[in-house]
Amino acid sequence: xxxxxxxxxxxxxxxxxxxxxxxxxxxxxxxxxxxxxxxxxxxxxxxxxxxxxxxxxxxxxxxxxxxxxxxxxxxxxxxxxxxxxxxxxxxxxxxxxxxxxxxxxxxxxxxxxxxxxxxxxxxxxxxxxxxxxxxxxxxxxxxxxxxxxxxxxxxxxxxxxxxxxxxxxxxxxxxxxxxxxxxxxxxxxxxxxxxxxxxxxxxxxxxxxxxxxxxxxxxxxxxxxxxxxx
Numbered sequence: 001x002x003x004x005x006x007x008x009x010x011x012x013x014x015x016x017x018x019x020x021x022x023x024x025x026x027x028x029x030x031x032x033x034x035x036x037x038x039x040x041x042x043x044x045x046x047x048x049x050x051x052x053x054x055x056x057x058x059x060x061x062x063x064x065x066x067x068x069x070x071x072x073x074x075x076x077x078x079x080x081x082x083x084x085x086x087x088x089x090x091x092x093x094x095x096x097x098x099x100x101x102x103x104x105x106x107x108x109x110x111x112x113x114x115x116x117x118x119x120x121x122x123x124x125x126x127x128x129x130x131x132x133x134x135x136x137x138x139x140x141x142x143x144x145x146x147x148x149x150x151x152x153x154x155x156x157x158x159x160x161x162x163x164x165x166x167x168x169x170x171x172x173x174x175x176x177x178x179x180x181x182x183x184x185x186x187x188x189x190x191x192x193x194x195x196x197x198x199x200x201x202x203x204x205x206x207x208x209x210x211x212x213x214x215x216x217x218x219x220x221x222x223x224x225x226x227x228x229x230x
Contacts, residue, residue, distance in 0.1 A: 021045050024074045024086045024115070025141050027053065027107035028094040031070040032154040033188070037093050038074045039153075040185025040195070043081025047153075047181045048073050050146040053107060053139065060145055069105050073144055083115050087122055097132035106136040116140075146175065153180045155188035159216065162187070165209045179203050186213060189220030 028034045031049040039047045051060045055068035074086060087108065096106040108123075110116040119138045127134050146152075152175050156162060163170070166179060174180045182203065185191050196217055200210050 019045070019077055019079075021075045022078045022083070023111050023141075024076065024083055025052065025071055025109035025111070025144065026074070026086075026090045027069045027071045027105055027109070028090060029070070029098075029100060029104045029106070031072050031147070031151070034072040034093065035153070035181075036155055036185045036188035037089060037190050038072060038086070038185075039181035039183075040191035041081070041086070041089060042195075043085075044074055044076050044181065045178050046075040046176060047184075048144075048146055048175045049151050049154075050144050052109065052142045052144045053105070054102070054142075062148055062151065065103050067102050068145070069107055070103055070147075071107070071109070071144070083118055087118060091122065091126060096126065096134050096136040097130060099135055108136065108138045109141040110138065111141045149174070153184040156180055156184035159187055161212065162209065165206070165212075179205075183213065187216045187220065189217070189223055191217065191221075193217050193221060 026034065026038075035047045035049050038044050049070070049072050051065055051068035052071045052073075053067075053069040055066050057064075057066045060066050060068045076082075076086065090108065094106060098106075100106070108115075108119040110119050116138065123134065123136060123138060126136070149171050150157065152170075156174070157170060162183060163174070163180075166177075168174050168177055168180055182191075182199065186196055193214070196213065200213070205213070
């Protein structure tokens with residue numbers, strides 16, 4: 001059972017659901033952009049970035065990643081979305097034909113036998129659709145080491161005003177917050193203005209903050225900030 005975390009926003013509590021969730025874990029080159037993409041996806045509750053995969057040394061860091069891979073871990077509500085939908089986002093939002101170093105590999109980490117079946121089925125489909133060989137690997141989910149705090153909700157951290165208004169501290173609070181996950185995707189340009197208008201009341205954001213985010217979305221939408229190519 002996921003734990004509810006709440007912080008004060010303006011004149012009330014913003015929404016942090018306390019529901020049973022499931023996980024999906026993907027490596028898609030750099031992890032900043034994928035976290036923002038998944039963060040604003042319908043049904044996603046929380047996101048975090050970190051290091052996992054075939055590494056053998058405990059407690060990797062960005063400066064000493066060893067043989068791990070940059071990864072995004074997605075917590076989602078199975079009543080509102082599912083692994084099949086999330087894996088389609090995985091395929092559509094990076095180039096799985098690029099040969100990368102271990103740090104930036106394309107990998108699907110499955111948490112259940114059902115996720116493995118879906119991963120293998122979609123991989124076979126993509127092989128048939130693409131002219132170049134697919135480099136994506138499929139592995140069972142391993143221990144996930146959270147990345148340093150400055151990597152978490154990387155784009156949202158560029159807007160300290162939002163974090164101040166939400167009273168979200170950089171650290172565990174920004175990792176655990178649904179509001180931070182959603183807004184990270186919006187300010188990075190991945191969420192539509194229409195989607196934000198449909199959602200901000202459920203997040204219980206105050207009007208002053210809503211107006212600021214609207215202006216930010218207007219600047220960034222359709223020119224989303226992502227990771228550099230590798």
